[in-house]
Amino acid sequence: MLLVLCVDLDDDLGRKTGIPTPVIGDEDVTEAAVALATADPEDSDVNVLFQGVNVHDELAAEGEAVEVAAVTGVDGPDVKANRAVGQEVDRVLAELSTGEEVSAVVITDGAQDESVLPVIRSRMPIDGMRRVIVRQAQDLESLYYTIKQVLADPETRGTILIPLGVLLLIYPLVVVANLFDVAGAAVLGILSGAVGLYSLFRGLGLEESVDGAAESVRNVLYTGRVTLVTYVVALALIVVGGVQGVDTVDAVRTALGSPLAAGTALAAFVHGFVQWLGVAGVTSSLGQITDEYLAGRFRWRYLNAPFYVASIAVVLFAVSGFFLPDAPGVTALGLSELAMALAAGTLIGVLSTLAFAVAESQLPSAEPV
16 A cells, blocks of 8 residues: 655644644545645645645556555654654554555655655655645746745845845945045944944844833833832942942052952952942832832832842941951951941841831731732
């Protein structure tokens, strides 16, 4: 018995139509082909299915004992897809158990699907293989309409034509720049940099992230959220803290009169930076708490945030100061002062947690909306 086997390695048939596979029989395969053509007329697997039915009918007309079936893999790695095809071939053979030896004619639409041939050959002999190629796809007319369709798509048009347009403008812009005594190399550098940034932007798929960020900023502006102001203030405080940290490193280096070890430089930077970082953290957390309250989602435990930030800042300030000498802008701490600072930071965190836990259990909070 001869089996005409239509192979769809990436399971377009199952994914796009929901038809369970394998599909066995010329009528069922024809119905599957029509369903796939309805779901996606441009899918090449439609031609594979119709070609399989056509080969089946030709062989049946010649008196050959023949059956047609469609098997699919999965949309994933080739090894996994090949195994899935092998399992479906086994099911087809089990349903065709006629006692006769079964050989196959394999129908595919390309070299990728043909990677499954060893899997099929391990289960039955292969008498032939046919690759389906749509005739029009080989003509210049097909190329013309493909290009026309690509350029009609706004997203594809922007991806292809914008970089191409910039590249074509490079030479005339360099010529114009030279006429006005502007360095052509500078213009070339700017344009190539613009094309490079655009290519990275499109290649990394950042357009959705940028659109989402812009939408978030727009919503913040329109809804009057306090966090917008507090985040800007916090960012400014962090920048100032960074400058202060660098100044503290310079002050310690001057006081010691020698280059600083990496650990000492880090301690000096943290010592100058952490105060401003703590204020920035408290500011941003207060803004977030205010927005939660205005939105009706306030919880007493949210008030822990500024106290936690202050606690961490106290600990980092004290630990960094313990490793630093006396210098302008440095609060050098001894062992006893360090112990007191660590105890104070711990108490701030623990007491705030207990206080707001009690408050949340005793006082009403807003219900989430």
